[in-house]
Amino acid sequence: MNVIETTSLGRRFGRAWALRHCTLAVPAGQVTALVGPNGAGKSTLLNLAMGLLSPTAGEVRVLGGQPAGSAAALDRVAFVAQDAPLYRHLPVEDMVRLARNLNYRWDQQRADRRLAALDLPRKRKIGKLSGGQQAQVALTIALARRPEFLVLDEPLAPLDPLARHEFLAAVMEAVAEDGISVLFSSHALTELERVADYLVVLAGGRVQVAGEVGDLLATHRALTGPATEVDQLGPAFEVVHSQHGRAQAQVLARFRPPAAAPGDWQARPVTLEELVLAYLREPGASALPGPEALGAGLGTGVTR
């Protein structure tokens, strides 16, 4: 099952396309990171997936074919929107009770347990909490809904490092407990590596990279070698991004194992952060699964 499937999905605001020709299938049972520069269409994609926006073109379905935003979908998907919007004038306990009354599916014990662990004053108004605490309350509500699919839009952006750690720990606990699927958009590249199983990179409203993190890391290498020989790396190594010094070049390339680097080159594994940065610096490059292997990992290679 795919938790999100889009087919030529597009959304236009006025004359500008925020998202265009987006065809994507995110498999269930994974923690998927959605990354991309500002304005890449991340929030637009998530809002379309939640039925908060209607597509200008194409379609989007969630949880194995449910129309986005349908009652059947909303029962099983929980969403924490950007900046975790909650009712600021409500005390924590009333906010949680309000959410309980808006849902059919609800695990009050989980909500109570998490609120107790967070050690928040229950009578304090949401607006008086720190950004991190507000995010935790929003996450508490989302998790108390016992979703099969949890969608988080930039959940880490307003949080300090400690709060980020705690937030992600709570998400991963739910993943371990229920095996839920998670899709979160983020700028926080260093945290990605710790939690993400699947990576989607959006750039300029299009999907640039989609694949399992393990496969992506196994098929990319950071290479250091003579600047004059960058062109000779292919076809075994397809350059995603290169930086030239006077004599040496740093290259991030995609390759097909078990190809070995040419003799003059030193190869080492890449981090997910390096990989993402390389693709973000080269918006023309892409790594996408081929149509026949949609959602199943590696496809046809780097295209420039």
Next chain:
Amino acid sequence: MTALAEVRAGGWRRPPGLTDLGRLAWVTWRQHRAALIGLGLFAAALAVYMLQAGLRVHNLWDAGVRDGCVRPVRWTNECRPILSPFDVGWPQDYVSQVSLWLPLFPIAAGMFLGAPLLAREYRAGTTRFAWTQGTDRTRLVATKIVLLGLAVLAAGAVLGVLVQWSVQPILALSSEHLDRWIPGLFEYTPVLEAAAAGLAFAFAVLAGVLVRHVVPAMAVTAVATIAGSIVSYQQLYAWMTGLGLHHSADPALGVDPAGAMSGNVFVLHTTAGSWVPGPAGAWLDQGWYTDAAGHRVSAKVAQNLPFHSVRQLTQMHDTFQVTWQPGSRYWLFQFGQGGTELLLALILGALAVWLVRRRMA
């Protein structure tokens, strides 16, 4: 919980307690209780004011009945202190206070309850929370609008009841051409006060969806509600002067052609009653004199006739002609006007729900 809800709960059933409607009612109350309490206090203040004034005039009326001063009115020395306030005292002032304060309730209901209802959600971005929960947003918004709308209608109806009850003795005893048809009293019945408040509320909700900012939506609501109340009375006035007027030719009618002149007719616009002869309870529209040959007597001539000149006129074979709406049509007009406003409120409310359903967050 219904079987469907059981399926939707997927094994994680929320704790038992309220019904589905009860849960949404709790949500509605919790989110809007400040506005509801504020509006409730305003309505309660108006109600208390009308209640104490009503008790005072009813006490006077009861004293009048006891002392034999009313039915028919008798200006004896004993009765003068009871009756004179109705002509020159505070009850007159009270009626004008009522017509000053009562239109504020629909405006307040629209501005403080209707306009923020959805504008605030859009503004704060909480639509992204509210519309991604398990309760379908169409159902959530429709339920909120209906529940709050019913509260507004109920409060308006109570205020209307209090107005009509409190002014009853004043209308019976005042000689100042006060009657139930006049602007300033006609609108403040249970039917029309409720309808006006419901319409203002529904308009405000729609304005909130379209404008998406709380303060501008409130401002639009205030302006539109005031304009709407003017238009709605004019609409009523057009019906009263245009639809199925009765016509009588009766010498006894022409006692007091005190209405304003318009062309060669008297614009009467008053109720026939103890001070103005005519069909009981009817609302008189226009009047004119005809001579023995059946021709209209020019207004100039008629206006210069001495007061209480029926006998003279009759001797001159002149007849007073009058057009009027029967008193029995009072409630027809009330429900015609109120029904139109409520229908409009329903349409505006449905439009707001439709926009929420269709438009992006």
